[in-house]
Amino acid sequence: MAKAIWEGAVLAESADTVVVEGNHYFPAESLHQNFFRPSDHSTVCGWKGTARYYDVVVDGKTNRNAAWYYPDPKAAAAEIKGRIAFWKGVRVEK
Helix, strand or coil: CEEEEECCEEEEEECCCEEECCEEEEEHHHECHHHEEEEEEEEEECCCEEEEEEEEEECCEEEEEEEEECCCCCHHHHHHCCEEEECCCCEEEC
16 A cells, blocks of 8 residues: 655555656545645646646645646556656655
8 A cells, every 4th residue: 555645644545556757646536635735837748748736735834736647648648647646745655
């Protein structure tokens, strides 16, 4: 079971993550939604497509753009559709 943790809070947990470029992509339904706030930020990856972001909010602390997902990934990255990954200090433990 993989867990994404920040500031002592478990943000997501799942036995079904997909690892791409060293990042664990968690199924969207495994997120504890109360910790996530949509962000206006986006980036573009040449082979995955356009990523959208969430801010992570725990006990009044905000980690801006700490979670990302590809709402419509390119064919080469189809396995991460509907999945969310983390960075910026969010720890993933197995």
